[in-house]
Amino acid sequence: MIYRAPPADALLAEPIDAFTAVYHRPSGQTHLLVEPAPEILDALGRDGLTLAKLRAALAERYDLTEADDLAERLEELVAAGLVSAA
Amino acid sequence: MSDADRPDDQPNGPATTTRRRALMIGAGAGAAVLSIRPALAQTAGSVLACEIPVPDPGRAGSFIAPDGSTVPAGTQGAFAPPGRAFKGEEVKRALAGSQLPGTSMESNRAYVNYIRRLQRGQGGFTCFASLQMPRA
Numbered sequence: 001m002i003y004r005a006p007p008a009d010a011l012l013a014e015p016i017d018a019f020t021a022v023y024h025r026p027s028g029q030t031h032l033l034v035e036p037a038p039e040i041l042d043a044l045g046r047d048g049l050t051l052a053k054l055r056a057a058l059a060e061r062y063d064l065t066e067a068d069d070l071a072e073r074l075e076e077l078v079a080a081g082l083v084s085a086a
Numbered sequence: 087m088s089d090a091d092r093p094d095d096q097p098n099g100p101a102t103t104t105r106r107r108a109l110m111i112g113a114g115a116g117a118a119v120l121s122i123r124p125a126l127a128q129t130a131g132s133v134l135a136c137e138i139p140v141p142d143p144g145r146a147g148s149f150i151a152p153d154g155s156t157v158p159a160g161t162q163g164a165f166a167p168p169g170r171a172f173k174g175e176e177v178k179r180a181l182a183g184s185q186l187p188g189t190s191m192e193s194n195r196a197y198v199n200y201i202r203r204l205q206r207g208q209g210g211f212t213c214f215a216s217l218q219m220p221r222a
Contacts (some may be wrong), residue, residue, distance in 0.1 A: 019120075025206075026205050026206065027205065027206060027211075027215065028206035028211075028215070029121060029122070029215060030121075030122045031119055031120060031121050031122065032119075032120040032122065033118060033119055033120075034118050034120075035109060035110055035118065036109050036110065036111050036118060037118040037119050039109055058109060058111075061106060061109075062106050062107060062108065062109035063106050063107070063108045063109065064108075064109055064111055065108055065109065065110045065111060065112065066110060066111045066112030067111050068111075069111045069112045069113060070111050072113065073111060073113075073118050076117050076118055076119040077118075077119055079119075080119045080121050081218075082119070
């Protein structure tokens with residue numbers, strides 16, 4: 001399963017205190033994201049990554065805590081329509 | 087003009103290791119993604135009574151392929167439109183696993199895939215978006 005973020009021009013992102021507000025142009029929906037959702041979107045990019053490669057990419061940039069929950073965080077983004085899984 | 091003392095804040099040796107910041111993957115107090123409901127969803131009655139045409143009027147006459155895309159009428163393997171719009175309540179149940187009224191298992195899957203692909207600007211999109219919002 002490859003997880004992909006939308007094209008860069010499909011999202012408008014704005015930090016608001018502890019949240020990142022993300023407007024998804026294709027659906028017209030707005031979401032409030034907290035860590036690690038914005039970091040996951042950034043790491044996935046348009047080319048996409050498998051779960052294992054995403055974990056590795058995040059581990060390279062950050063010191064991960066509770067990394068076993070990564071699949072659950074990804075599913076939240078898929079359910080919101082912000083990440084495609086194919 | 088004498089050289090001013092410059093603060094020596096740039097190391098001349100090898101680059102210092104950048105310390106990575108911690109990233110909490112666990113959910114902590116709740117989900118990491120909070121979707122904002124459109125105003126339409128605030129009244130349960132209006133959500134369930136809203137309609138989703140398949141396909142939207144702009145594509146009237148098109149058939150629905152199994153993956154939910156619209157294709158020319160008569161395309162082999164695709165399904166004729168259901169002939170009526172579905173109510174929000176019916177689509178909500180179909181998204182939860184039951185079948186749209188008057189459909190076979192295959193045509194149900196095609197229509198549901200079509201509905202899942204709806205974009206802003208297409209007829210039925212706001213109704214569908216309202217159905218997806220998680221309850222607070």
